[in-house]
Amino acid sequence: MARGRQGIAEAADLKVRPLEAPGPGVRVGDGSALIHGVSPWQGAYTQSNTGDAVVDVPPTGPFARTDLLVLRIEDPEFEGERDPRTQDIGYFHLIKDIGNEATPVPRGMTAIPLARITLPRNTAAITAEMITDLRRIANPRAERTLRTVHPDDSEKVPPKHGHWAAWPKEAAWDVDVPAWATKATLVITLSGLRAESGSIYAELRMCLGERSSKPTVVDDDGTTTRRTSVMLAESLAVPPGYRGTRQHLAVQINQIDKHGDGDLSVARGTTVTADIEFTESPV
Structure with missing residues:
Protein backbone atom coordinates (compact mmCIF):
# COMPACT_ATOMS: atom_id res chain seq x y z
CA MET A 1 0.00 0.00 0.00
CA ALA A 2 1.27 3.49 -0.88
CA ARG A 3 -0.20 5.17 2.25
CA GLY A 4 0.37 8.52 0.56
CA ARG A 5 4.15 8.04 0.44
CA GLN A 6 6.61 7.73 -2.41
CA GLY A 7 10.26 6.75 -2.73
CA ILE A 8 12.44 3.65 -2.97
CA ALA A 9 11.16 0.36 -1.60
CA GLU A 10 14.16 -0.78 0.50
CA ALA A 11 17.32 0.77 1.90
CA ALA A 12 19.77 -0.25 -0.84
CA ASP A 13 17.48 0.36 -3.84
CA LEU A 14 18.43 2.57 -6.80
CA LYS A 15 21.67 3.88 -5.29
CA VAL A 16 23.57 6.22 -7.61
CA ARG A 17 27.32 5.54 -7.92
CA PRO A 18 30.14 6.55 -10.26
CA LEU A 19 30.94 4.33 -13.20
CA GLU A 20 33.39 1.53 -12.35
CA ALA A 21 35.99 3.51 -14.32
CA PRO A 22 34.95 7.13 -13.59
CA GLY A 23 33.78 8.88 -16.71
CA PRO A 24 30.99 11.16 -18.03
CA GLY A 25 28.12 9.28 -16.42
CA VAL A 26 26.79 7.46 -13.35
CA ARG A 27 25.18 4.10 -12.72
CA VAL A 28 21.93 3.42 -10.88
CA GLY A 29 21.78 0.10 -9.06
CA ASP A 30 19.12 -2.57 -8.61
CA GLY A 31 15.87 -1.82 -6.86
CA SER A 32 12.34 -0.59 -7.08
CA ALA A 33 10.34 2.50 -6.22
CA LEU A 34 6.86 3.88 -5.75
CA ILE A 35 6.00 7.17 -7.47
CA HIS A 36 2.82 9.24 -7.10
CA GLY A 37 1.39 11.03 -10.09
CA VAL A 38 1.13 14.81 -9.78
CA SER A 39 -2.23 15.04 -11.57
CA PRO A 40 -5.52 14.52 -9.71
CA TRP A 41 -6.70 10.90 -9.82
CA GLN A 42 -3.47 9.80 -11.48
CA GLY A 43 -2.65 7.23 -8.82
CA ALA A 44 0.76 5.69 -8.14
CA TYR A 45 3.30 3.77 -10.22
CA THR A 46 5.77 1.06 -9.29
CA GLN A 47 9.07 0.87 -11.15
CA SER A 48 11.96 -1.59 -10.89
CA ASN A 49 15.50 -1.77 -12.22
CA THR A 50 17.64 -4.89 -12.64
CA GLY A 51 21.39 -4.49 -12.91
CA ASP A 52 23.23 -1.19 -13.29
CA ALA A 53 21.57 1.40 -15.52
CA VAL A 54 24.06 3.91 -16.95
CA VAL A 55 23.00 7.55 -17.21
CA ASP A 56 25.13 9.94 -19.24
CA VAL A 57 26.21 13.19 -17.56
CA PRO A 58 27.59 15.79 -20.02
CA PRO A 59 30.98 17.30 -19.09
CA THR A 60 31.22 20.86 -17.86
CA GLY A 61 33.05 23.69 -19.60
CA PRO A 62 34.42 26.84 -17.96
CA PHE A 63 31.59 26.91 -15.39
CA ALA A 64 30.61 24.47 -12.64
CA ARG A 65 27.19 22.85 -12.84
CA THR A 66 24.80 20.97 -10.54
CA ASP A 67 22.43 18.37 -12.03
CA LEU A 68 19.52 16.43 -10.55
CA LEU A 69 19.00 12.74 -11.37
CA VAL A 70 15.42 11.52 -10.96
CA LEU A 71 13.32 8.47 -11.71
CA ARG A 72 10.58 9.95 -13.89
CA ILE A 73 7.17 8.77 -15.08
CA GLU A 74 5.74 10.13 -18.31
CA ASP A 75 2.31 8.58 -18.65
CA PRO A 76 0.90 10.07 -21.90
CA GLU A 77 -2.58 9.99 -20.42
CA PHE A 78 -1.47 12.76 -18.04
CA GLU A 79 1.80 14.29 -19.30
CA GLY A 80 4.35 13.97 -22.06
CA GLU A 81 4.16 12.23 -25.43
CA ARG A 82 5.96 8.92 -24.88
CA ASP A 83 4.48 5.91 -26.66
CA PRO A 84 4.09 3.00 -24.17
CA ARG A 85 4.19 0.54 -27.08
CA THR A 86 7.79 1.46 -27.95
CA GLN A 87 9.08 3.52 -25.03
CA ASP A 88 9.31 3.03 -21.27
CA ILE A 89 7.11 5.51 -19.45
CA GLY A 90 9.38 5.16 -16.42
CA TYR A 91 13.04 6.10 -16.93
CA PHE A 92 16.06 7.76 -15.31
CA HIS A 93 16.16 11.43 -16.24
CA LEU A 94 18.94 14.00 -15.74
CA ILE A 95 17.81 17.59 -15.12
CA LYS A 96 20.82 19.78 -15.90
CA ASP A 97 21.92 22.96 -14.12
CA ILE A 98 19.42 23.06 -11.26
CA GLY A 99 21.53 25.25 -8.95
CA ASN A 100 23.11 24.50 -5.57
CA GLU A 101 20.13 25.03 -3.27
CA ALA A 102 17.86 22.28 -1.91
CA THR A 103 16.46 20.59 -4.97
CA PRO A 104 12.88 19.32 -5.13
CA VAL A 105 11.59 17.74 -8.31
CA PRO A 106 10.31 20.51 -10.63
CA ARG A 107 6.63 21.34 -10.22
CA GLY A 108 4.37 19.34 -12.53
CA MET A 109 6.82 16.46 -13.01
CA THR A 110 5.93 12.96 -11.81
CA ALA A 111 9.27 11.80 -10.41
CA ILE A 112 11.33 11.07 -7.30
CA PRO A 113 14.84 12.47 -6.75
CA LEU A 114 17.73 10.00 -6.56
CA ALA A 115 20.88 12.12 -6.43
CA ARG A 116 22.34 15.57 -6.89
CA ILE A 117 25.53 15.64 -8.99
CA THR A 118 27.82 18.61 -8.45
CA LEU A 119 30.44 19.00 -11.16
CA PRO A 120 33.38 21.42 -10.97
CA ARG A 121 34.30 23.33 -14.12
CA ASN A 122 36.14 21.51 -16.88
CA THR A 123 35.14 18.12 -15.53
CA ALA A 124 34.13 14.98 -17.41
CA ALA A 125 34.71 12.16 -14.90
CA ILE A 126 32.12 11.80 -12.12
CA THR A 127 33.56 10.65 -8.77
CA ALA A 128 31.79 9.59 -5.57
CA GLU A 129 32.31 12.90 -3.75
CA MET A 130 30.35 14.71 -6.49
CA ILE A 131 27.21 12.62 -5.79
CA THR A 132 24.78 13.54 -3.00
CA ASP A 133 22.25 10.83 -2.17
CA LEU A 134 18.65 12.16 -2.15
CA ARG A 135 16.77 8.87 -1.91
CA ARG A 136 13.99 8.34 0.62
CA ILE A 137 12.22 5.12 1.50
CA ALA A 138 8.52 5.23 0.67
CA ASN A 139 7.40 3.34 3.76
CA PRO A 140 10.39 2.89 6.10
CA ARG A 141 10.04 0.13 8.67
Missing part, protein backbone atom coordinates in the same frame (compact mmCIF):
# COMPACT_ATOMS: atom_id res chain seq x y z
CA ALA A 142 10.49 0.67 12.39
CA GLU A 143 10.44 -1.63 15.39
CA ARG A 144 10.43 -0.35 18.96
CA THR A 145 10.60 -2.24 22.25
CA LEU A 146 10.73 -1.17 25.88
CA ARG A 147 12.54 -3.18 28.56
CA THR A 148 12.45 -2.48 32.30
CA VAL A 149 14.44 -3.81 35.25
CA HIS A 150 13.81 -3.30 38.99
CA PRO A 151 16.82 -4.63 40.92
CA ASP A 152 15.98 -6.46 44.14
CA ASP A 153 19.53 -6.57 45.47
CA SER A 154 22.09 -3.84 46.02
CA GLU A 155 25.01 -3.85 43.56
CA LYS A 156 27.94 -1.45 43.80
CA VAL A 157 30.19 -0.47 40.91
CA PRO A 158 32.90 -3.16 40.43
CA PRO A 159 35.88 -2.29 42.67
CA LYS A 160 38.50 -2.06 39.90
CA HIS A 161 37.82 1.58 39.00
CA GLY A 162 39.43 3.39 36.08
CA HIS A 163 38.31 0.78 33.55
CA TRP A 164 35.09 0.17 31.67
CA ALA A 165 33.02 -2.56 33.30
CA ALA A 166 29.52 -3.94 32.72
CA TRP A 167 27.23 -2.46 35.40
CA PRO A 168 24.65 -2.93 36.65
CA LYS A 169 24.53 -6.61 35.71
CA GLU A 170 20.75 -6.54 35.18
CA ALA A 171 21.02 -3.71 32.63
CA ALA A 172 21.81 -6.15 29.82
CA TRP A 173 19.64 -7.63 27.12
CA ASP A 174 20.04 -9.84 24.04
CA VAL A 175 18.38 -7.91 21.22
CA ASP A 176 17.17 -9.28 17.87
CA VAL A 177 18.25 -6.86 15.14
CA PRO A 178 15.80 -6.82 12.19
CA ALA A 179 17.29 -7.85 8.86
CA TRP A 180 16.26 -4.48 7.35
CA ALA A 181 17.54 -2.21 10.16
CA THR A 182 20.09 0.46 9.30
CA LYS A 183 19.94 2.58 12.49
CA ALA A 184 19.44 1.86 16.18
CA THR A 185 18.16 4.62 18.47
CA LEU A 186 18.83 3.69 22.08
CA VAL A 187 17.75 5.42 25.30
CA ILE A 188 18.58 3.84 28.66
CA THR A 189 17.49 5.58 31.85
CA LEU A 190 18.78 4.61 35.30
CA SER A 191 16.53 6.21 37.91
CA GLY A 192 17.11 6.13 41.64
CA LEU A 193 20.81 5.26 41.66
CA ARG A 194 22.14 5.30 45.23
CA ALA A 195 25.22 7.43 46.00
CA GLU A 196 26.95 7.45 49.39
CA SER A 197 30.25 7.59 51.27
CA GLY A 198 31.67 10.59 49.46
CA SER A 199 31.80 12.32 46.10
CA ILE A 200 31.51 10.42 42.82
CA TYR A 201 32.70 10.98 39.27
CA ALA A 202 31.86 8.32 36.71
CA GLU A 203 31.19 7.89 33.00
CA LEU A 204 28.45 5.61 31.70
CA ARG A 205 27.86 4.37 28.17
CA MET A 206 25.83 1.82 26.20
CA CYS A 207 27.27 -0.97 24.07
CA LEU A 208 25.37 -2.74 21.30
CA GLY A 209 27.53 -5.63 20.19
CA GLU A 210 30.93 -4.00 19.74
CA ARG A 211 29.52 -0.52 19.10
CA SER A 212 29.64 2.01 21.96
CA SER A 213 27.78 5.24 22.61
CA LYS A 214 29.44 8.44 23.72
CA PRO A 215 29.69 8.55 27.54
CA THR A 216 27.42 10.44 29.91
CA VAL A 217 28.92 11.78 33.17
CA VAL A 218 27.71 11.44 36.76
CA ASP A 219 29.44 14.20 38.75
CA ASP A 220 28.28 14.32 42.38
CA ASP A 221 30.30 15.91 45.19
CA GLY A 222 27.86 15.26 47.98
CA THR A 223 28.70 13.40 51.18
CA THR A 224 25.44 12.05 52.58
CA THR A 225 23.33 9.25 51.10
CA ARG A 226 21.42 10.55 48.07
CA ARG A 227 19.67 9.35 44.91
CA THR A 228 20.41 10.38 41.36
CA SER A 229 19.33 9.52 37.84
CA VAL A 230 21.15 9.35 34.52
CA MET A 231 19.98 9.03 30.92
CA LEU A 232 22.08 7.52 28.13
CA ALA A 233 21.02 8.20 24.54
CA GLU A 234 22.57 7.54 21.15
CA SER A 235 21.78 6.78 17.52
CA LEU A 236 24.09 4.14 16.07
CA ALA A 237 24.42 2.97 12.48
CA VAL A 238 23.70 -0.76 12.29
CA PRO A 239 26.58 -2.55 10.53
CA PRO A 240 25.53 -4.98 7.78
CA GLY A 241 26.90 -7.89 9.83
CA TYR A 242 24.51 -7.11 12.71
CA ARG A 243 21.34 -7.27 10.58
CA GLY A 244 19.26 -10.37 11.17
CA THR A 245 21.37 -11.37 14.19
CA ARG A 246 21.09 -11.20 17.97
CA GLN A 247 23.33 -8.62 19.64
CA HIS A 248 24.06 -7.91 23.30
CA LEU A 249 23.03 -4.51 24.67
CA ALA A 250 24.50 -3.48 28.01
CA VAL A 251 25.43 -0.51 30.18
CA GLN A 252 29.06 0.06 31.12
CA ILE A 253 30.61 2.31 33.76
CA ASN A 254 34.05 3.79 34.31
CA GLN A 255 34.36 5.31 37.80
CA ILE A 256 37.37 7.60 38.20
CA ASP A 257 38.62 7.73 41.79
CA LYS A 258 40.85 10.81 41.45
CA HIS A 259 37.66 12.89 41.30
CA GLY A 260 35.90 11.11 44.18
CA ASP A 261 35.91 7.89 46.17
CA GLY A 262 32.24 7.42 47.01
CA ASP A 263 30.06 4.41 46.28
CA LEU A 264 27.50 4.29 43.48
CA SER A 265 25.05 1.42 43.49
CA VAL A 266 21.71 0.16 42.27
CA ALA A 267 19.37 -0.93 45.04
CA ARG A 268 15.74 -1.51 45.83
CA GLY A 269 13.95 1.48 44.37
CA THR A 270 16.20 1.69 41.29
CA THR A 271 14.55 1.38 37.87
CA VAL A 272 16.42 0.73 34.64
CA THR A 273 14.50 1.40 31.42
CA ALA A 274 15.75 0.61 27.90
CA ASP A 275 13.94 2.14 24.92
CA ILE A 276 15.18 0.40 21.76
CA GLU A 277 14.11 1.41 18.26
CA PHE A 278 15.41 0.08 14.96
CA THR A 279 14.64 2.06 11.81
CA GLU A 280 15.27 1.78 8.07
CA SER A 281 16.89 4.47 5.92
CA PRO A 282 18.78 4.52 2.60
CA VAL A 283 22.28 3.02 2.56
Whole structure:
Protein backbone atom coordinates (compact mmCIF):
# COMPACT_ATOMS: atom_id res chain seq x y z
CA MET A 1 0.00 0.00 0.00
CA ALA A 2 1.27 3.49 -0.88
CA ARG A 3 -0.20 5.17 2.25
CA GLY A 4 0.37 8.52 0.56
CA ARG A 5 4.15 8.04 0.44
CA GLN A 6 6.61 7.73 -2.41
CA GLY A 7 10.26 6.75 -2.73
CA ILE A 8 12.44 3.65 -2.97
CA ALA A 9 11.16 0.36 -1.60
CA GLU A 10 14.16 -0.78 0.50
CA ALA A 11 17.32 0.77 1.90
CA ALA A 12 19.77 -0.25 -0.84
CA ASP A 13 17.48 0.36 -3.84
CA LEU A 14 18.43 2.57 -6.80
CA LYS A 15 21.67 3.88 -5.29
CA VAL A 16 23.57 6.22 -7.61
CA ARG A 17 27.32 5.54 -7.92
CA PRO A 18 30.14 6.55 -10.26
CA LEU A 19 30.94 4.33 -13.20
CA GLU A 20 33.39 1.53 -12.35
CA ALA A 21 35.99 3.51 -14.32
CA PRO A 22 34.95 7.13 -13.59
CA GLY A 23 33.78 8.88 -16.71
CA PRO A 24 30.99 11.16 -18.03
CA GLY A 25 28.12 9.28 -16.42
CA VAL A 26 26.79 7.46 -13.35
CA ARG A 27 25.18 4.10 -12.72
CA VAL A 28 21.93 3.42 -10.88
CA GLY A 29 21.78 0.10 -9.06
CA ASP A 30 19.12 -2.57 -8.61
CA GLY A 31 15.87 -1.82 -6.86
CA SER A 32 12.34 -0.59 -7.08
CA ALA A 33 10.34 2.50 -6.22
CA LEU A 34 6.86 3.88 -5.75
CA ILE A 35 6.00 7.17 -7.47
CA HIS A 36 2.82 9.24 -7.10
CA GLY A 37 1.39 11.03 -10.09
CA VAL A 38 1.13 14.81 -9.78
CA SER A 39 -2.23 15.04 -11.57
CA PRO A 40 -5.52 14.52 -9.71
CA TRP A 41 -6.70 10.90 -9.82
CA GLN A 42 -3.47 9.80 -11.48
CA GLY A 43 -2.65 7.23 -8.82
CA ALA A 44 0.76 5.69 -8.14
CA TYR A 45 3.30 3.77 -10.22
CA THR A 46 5.77 1.06 -9.29
CA GLN A 47 9.07 0.87 -11.15
CA SER A 48 11.96 -1.59 -10.89
CA ASN A 49 15.50 -1.77 -12.22
CA THR A 50 17.64 -4.89 -12.64
CA GLY A 51 21.39 -4.49 -12.91
CA ASP A 52 23.23 -1.19 -13.29
CA ALA A 53 21.57 1.40 -15.52
CA VAL A 54 24.06 3.91 -16.95
CA VAL A 55 23.00 7.55 -17.21
CA ASP A 56 25.13 9.94 -19.24
CA VAL A 57 26.21 13.19 -17.56
CA PRO A 58 27.59 15.79 -20.02
CA PRO A 59 30.98 17.30 -19.09
CA THR A 60 31.22 20.86 -17.86
CA GLY A 61 33.05 23.69 -19.60
CA PRO A 62 34.42 26.84 -17.96
CA PHE A 63 31.59 26.91 -15.39
CA ALA A 64 30.61 24.47 -12.64
CA ARG A 65 27.19 22.85 -12.84
CA THR A 66 24.80 20.97 -10.54
CA ASP A 67 22.43 18.37 -12.03
CA LEU A 68 19.52 16.43 -10.55
CA LEU A 69 19.00 12.74 -11.37
CA VAL A 70 15.42 11.52 -10.96
CA LEU A 71 13.32 8.47 -11.71
CA ARG A 72 10.58 9.95 -13.89
CA ILE A 73 7.17 8.77 -15.08
CA GLU A 74 5.74 10.13 -18.31
CA ASP A 75 2.31 8.58 -18.65
CA PRO A 76 0.90 10.07 -21.90
CA GLU A 77 -2.58 9.99 -20.42
CA PHE A 78 -1.47 12.76 -18.04
CA GLU A 79 1.80 14.29 -19.30
CA GLY A 80 4.35 13.97 -22.06
CA GLU A 81 4.16 12.23 -25.43
CA ARG A 82 5.96 8.92 -24.88
CA ASP A 83 4.48 5.91 -26.66
CA PRO A 84 4.09 3.00 -24.17
CA ARG A 85 4.19 0.54 -27.08
CA THR A 86 7.79 1.46 -27.95
CA GLN A 87 9.08 3.52 -25.03
CA ASP A 88 9.31 3.03 -21.27
CA ILE A 89 7.11 5.51 -19.45
CA GLY A 90 9.38 5.16 -16.42
CA TYR A 91 13.04 6.10 -16.93
CA PHE A 92 16.06 7.76 -15.31
CA HIS A 93 16.16 11.43 -16.24
CA LEU A 94 18.94 14.00 -15.74
CA ILE A 95 17.81 17.59 -15.12
CA LYS A 96 20.82 19.78 -15.90
CA ASP A 97 21.92 22.96 -14.12
CA ILE A 98 19.42 23.06 -11.26
CA GLY A 99 21.53 25.25 -8.95
CA ASN A 100 23.11 24.50 -5.57
CA GLU A 101 20.13 25.03 -3.27
CA ALA A 102 17.86 22.28 -1.91
CA THR A 103 16.46 20.59 -4.97
CA PRO A 104 12.88 19.32 -5.13
CA VAL A 105 11.59 17.74 -8.31
CA PRO A 106 10.31 20.51 -10.63
CA ARG A 107 6.63 21.34 -10.22
CA GLY A 108 4.37 19.34 -12.53
CA MET A 109 6.82 16.46 -13.01
CA THR A 110 5.93 12.96 -11.81
CA ALA A 111 9.27 11.80 -10.41
CA ILE A 112 11.33 11.07 -7.30
CA PRO A 113 14.84 12.47 -6.75
CA LEU A 114 17.73 10.00 -6.56
CA ALA A 115 20.88 12.12 -6.43
CA ARG A 116 22.34 15.57 -6.89
CA ILE A 117 25.53 15.64 -8.99
CA THR A 118 27.82 18.61 -8.45
CA LEU A 119 30.44 19.00 -11.16
CA PRO A 120 33.38 21.42 -10.97
CA ARG A 121 34.30 23.33 -14.12
CA ASN A 122 36.14 21.51 -16.88
CA THR A 123 35.14 18.12 -15.53
CA ALA A 124 34.13 14.98 -17.41
CA ALA A 125 34.71 12.16 -14.90
CA ILE A 126 32.12 11.80 -12.12
CA THR A 127 33.56 10.65 -8.77
CA ALA A 128 31.79 9.59 -5.57
CA GLU A 129 32.31 12.90 -3.75
CA MET A 130 30.35 14.71 -6.49
CA ILE A 131 27.21 12.62 -5.79
CA THR A 132 24.78 13.54 -3.00
CA ASP A 133 22.25 10.83 -2.17
CA LEU A 134 18.65 12.16 -2.15
CA ARG A 135 16.77 8.87 -1.91
CA ARG A 136 13.99 8.34 0.62
CA ILE A 137 12.22 5.12 1.50
CA ALA A 138 8.52 5.23 0.67
CA ASN A 139 7.40 3.34 3.76
CA PRO A 140 10.39 2.89 6.10
CA ARG A 141 10.04 0.13 8.67
CA ALA A 142 10.49 0.67 12.39
CA GLU A 143 10.44 -1.63 15.39
CA ARG A 144 10.43 -0.35 18.96
CA THR A 145 10.60 -2.24 22.25
CA LEU A 146 10.73 -1.17 25.88
CA ARG A 147 12.54 -3.18 28.56
CA THR A 148 12.45 -2.48 32.30
CA VAL A 149 14.44 -3.81 35.25
CA HIS A 150 13.81 -3.30 38.99
CA PRO A 151 16.82 -4.63 40.92
CA ASP A 152 15.98 -6.46 44.14
CA ASP A 153 19.53 -6.57 45.47
CA SER A 154 22.09 -3.84 46.02
CA GLU A 155 25.01 -3.85 43.56
CA LYS A 156 27.94 -1.45 43.80
CA VAL A 157 30.19 -0.47 40.91
CA PRO A 158 32.90 -3.16 40.43
CA PRO A 159 35.88 -2.29 42.67
CA LYS A 160 38.50 -2.06 39.90
CA HIS A 161 37.82 1.58 39.00
CA GLY A 162 39.43 3.39 36.08
CA HIS A 163 38.31 0.78 33.55
CA TRP A 164 35.09 0.17 31.67
CA ALA A 165 33.02 -2.56 33.30
CA ALA A 166 29.52 -3.94 32.72
CA TRP A 167 27.23 -2.46 35.40
CA PRO A 168 24.65 -2.93 36.65
CA LYS A 169 24.53 -6.61 35.71
CA GLU A 170 20.75 -6.54 35.18
CA ALA A 171 21.02 -3.71 32.63
CA ALA A 172 21.81 -6.15 29.82
CA TRP A 173 19.64 -7.63 27.12
CA ASP A 174 20.04 -9.84 24.04
CA VAL A 175 18.38 -7.91 21.22
CA ASP A 176 17.17 -9.28 17.87
CA VAL A 177 18.25 -6.86 15.14
CA PRO A 178 15.80 -6.82 12.19
CA ALA A 179 17.29 -7.85 8.86
CA TRP A 180 16.26 -4.48 7.35
CA ALA A 181 17.54 -2.21 10.16
CA THR A 182 20.09 0.46 9.30
CA LYS A 183 19.94 2.58 12.49
CA ALA A 184 19.44 1.86 16.18
CA THR A 185 18.16 4.62 18.47
CA LEU A 186 18.83 3.69 22.08
CA VAL A 187 17.75 5.42 25.30
CA ILE A 188 18.58 3.84 28.66
CA THR A 189 17.49 5.58 31.85
CA LEU A 190 18.78 4.61 35.30
CA SER A 191 16.53 6.21 37.91
CA GLY A 192 17.11 6.13 41.64
CA LEU A 193 20.81 5.26 41.66
CA ARG A 194 22.14 5.30 45.23
CA ALA A 195 25.22 7.43 46.00
CA GLU A 196 26.95 7.45 49.39
CA SER A 197 30.25 7.59 51.27
CA GLY A 198 31.67 10.59 49.46
CA SER A 199 31.80 12.32 46.10
CA ILE A 200 31.51 10.42 42.82
CA TYR A 201 32.70 10.98 39.27
CA ALA A 202 31.86 8.32 36.71
CA GLU A 203 31.19 7.89 33.00
CA LEU A 204 28.45 5.61 31.70
CA ARG A 205 27.86 4.37 28.17
CA MET A 206 25.83 1.82 26.20
CA CYS A 207 27.27 -0.97 24.07
CA LEU A 208 25.37 -2.74 21.30
CA GLY A 209 27.53 -5.63 20.19
CA GLU A 210 30.93 -4.00 19.74
CA ARG A 211 29.52 -0.52 19.10
CA SER A 212 29.64 2.01 21.96
CA SER A 213 27.78 5.24 22.61
CA LYS A 214 29.44 8.44 23.72
CA PRO A 215 29.69 8.55 27.54
CA THR A 216 27.42 10.44 29.91
CA VAL A 217 28.92 11.78 33.17
CA VAL A 218 27.71 11.44 36.76
CA ASP A 219 29.44 14.20 38.75
CA ASP A 220 28.28 14.32 42.38
CA ASP A 221 30.30 15.91 45.19
CA GLY A 222 27.86 15.26 47.98
CA THR A 223 28.70 13.40 51.18
CA THR A 224 25.44 12.05 52.58
CA THR A 225 23.33 9.25 51.10
CA ARG A 226 21.42 10.55 48.07
CA ARG A 227 19.67 9.35 44.91
CA THR A 228 20.41 10.38 41.36
CA SER A 229 19.33 9.52 37.84
CA VAL A 230 21.15 9.35 34.52
CA MET A 231 19.98 9.03 30.92
CA LEU A 232 22.08 7.52 28.13
CA ALA A 233 21.02 8.20 24.54
CA GLU A 234 22.57 7.54 21.15
CA SER A 235 21.78 6.78 17.52
CA LEU A 236 24.09 4.14 16.07
CA ALA A 237 24.42 2.97 12.48
CA VAL A 238 23.70 -0.76 12.29
CA PRO A 239 26.58 -2.55 10.53
CA PRO A 240 25.53 -4.98 7.78
CA GLY A 241 26.90 -7.89 9.83
CA TYR A 242 24.51 -7.11 12.71
CA ARG A 243 21.34 -7.27 10.58
CA GLY A 244 19.26 -10.37 11.17
CA THR A 245 21.37 -11.37 14.19
CA ARG A 246 21.09 -11.20 17.97
CA GLN A 247 23.33 -8.62 19.64
CA HIS A 248 24.06 -7.91 23.30
CA LEU A 249 23.03 -4.51 24.67
CA ALA A 250 24.50 -3.48 28.01
CA VAL A 251 25.43 -0.51 30.18
CA GLN A 252 29.06 0.06 31.12
CA ILE A 253 30.61 2.31 33.76
CA ASN A 254 34.05 3.79 34.31
CA GLN A 255 34.36 5.31 37.80
CA ILE A 256 37.37 7.60 38.20
CA ASP A 257 38.62 7.73 41.79
CA LYS A 258 40.85 10.81 41.45
CA HIS A 259 37.66 12.89 41.30
CA GLY A 260 35.90 11.11 44.18
CA ASP A 261 35.91 7.89 46.17
CA GLY A 262 32.24 7.42 47.01
CA ASP A 263 30.06 4.41 46.28
CA LEU A 264 27.50 4.29 43.48
CA SER A 265 25.05 1.42 43.49
CA VAL A 266 21.71 0.16 42.27
CA ALA A 267 19.37 -0.93 45.04
CA ARG A 268 15.74 -1.51 45.83
CA GLY A 269 13.95 1.48 44.37
CA THR A 270 16.20 1.69 41.29
CA THR A 271 14.55 1.38 37.87
CA VAL A 272 16.42 0.73 34.64
CA THR A 273 14.50 1.40 31.42
CA ALA A 274 15.75 0.61 27.90
CA ASP A 275 13.94 2.14 24.92
CA ILE A 276 15.18 0.40 21.76
CA GLU A 277 14.11 1.41 18.26
CA PHE A 278 15.41 0.08 14.96
CA THR A 279 14.64 2.06 11.81
CA GLU A 280 15.27 1.78 8.07
CA SER A 281 16.89 4.47 5.92
CA PRO A 282 18.78 4.52 2.60
CA VAL A 283 22.28 3.02 2.56
